[in-house]
Amino acid sequence: MVKSDNIISPKKEEIIKSILEVLKEPYQYARDMHIHNEIATFKRDWVGMYNLRDAFDQLRKLLIHLFEDDDNSKANRELAEMEAHLYRAILEGAQNVTEVYLDRIDKKLKPRILYRLSFVDAPSETEITTAISSAKEKIEHGRNYKPKNWKEAAKSFKEAEDILKSLEQRLPSSNEIRYRLVILGCTIIALLIGTGIGHFF
Amino acid sequence: MAVHQMDEMDIHEIEERLKIEVGEVRQPLGSAGGYLISPTYGVENEKEREERKKRIERRFFSEKSRW
Numbered sequence: 001m002v003k004s005d006n007i008i009s010p011k012k013e014e015i016i017k018s019i020l021e022v023l024k025e026p027y028q029y030a031r032d033m034h035i036h037n038e039i040a041t042f043k044r045d046w047v048g049m050y051n052l053r054d055a056f057d058q059l060r061k062l063l064i065h066l067f068e069d070d071d072n073s074k075a076n077r078e079l080a081e082m083e084a085h086l087y088r089a090i091l092e093g094a095q096n097v098t099e100v101y102l103d104r105i106d107k108k109l110k111p112r113i114l115y116r117l118s119f120v121d122a123p124s125e126t127e128i129t130t131a132i133s134s135a136k137e138k139i140e141h142g143r144n145y146k147p148k149n150w151k152e153a154a155k156s157f158k159e160a161e162d163i164l165k166s167l168e169q170r171l172p173s174s175n176e177i178r179y180r181l182v183i184l185g186c187t188i189i190a191l192l193i194g195t196g197i198g199h200f201f
Numbered sequence: 202m203a204v205h206q207m208d209e210m211d212i213h214e215i216e217e218r219l220k221i222e223v224g225e226v227r228q229p230l231g232s233a234g235g236y237l238i239s240p241t242y243g244v245e246n247e248k249e250r251e252e253r254k255k256r257i258e259r260r261f262f263s264e265k266s267r268w
Binding site for chain 1 (some may be wrong): 207215219240243244245249250253254256257259260262268
């Protein structure tokens, strides 16, 4: 709680309202994105954490400029900096999630012959290409919108994430393919041995 | 007051100057789910992150990419 006997001027009041606006939407979004990023990637989102820390640091300076130094223009500058850090936390996080999914898909994708040989239920070549192309378009759209419109950029990254997440879930795991191929190989060997023994007797 | 002076200030001094009363420390509401499982998360260093970024650029966004 800030205890101050100073009368708040209309200009100061305006700045305080702007602070509340920033804390209302961009901060909430940045915090949610930070948590989502960690849950989706299983890694600590230190880029988001640094940006949130820096945003908080700007808020500290802002309050000192506003109430201690009585310098509204400097306070406004700090507010803009704080907002920029929050946007960075949101968009870097959103982009990072899409990159992690792309990396997982890249590692999970196997030559089609393996899917056929192991009889796994895998998406077709066309489905994979369409999903990746569509996600790439969304990511590029998000990158382009980063400096212009953070909400639009975040929306595009989220759409790309949804596409990639769904594709990643549909791709069979390497273990499944491996076990199926081992079972298939064992069956073929057993059949060959059985046939050989049948011919011998 | 200059910014570098503020950077050098002790947190207690800032609290005193801003006349802030620090109450009980609370966990942010709504984050509980995320923080509960956070000890299981790994830590990715900057080099690994940069390498992944480059790998993604090369595999998916370069002109040679098959996608």
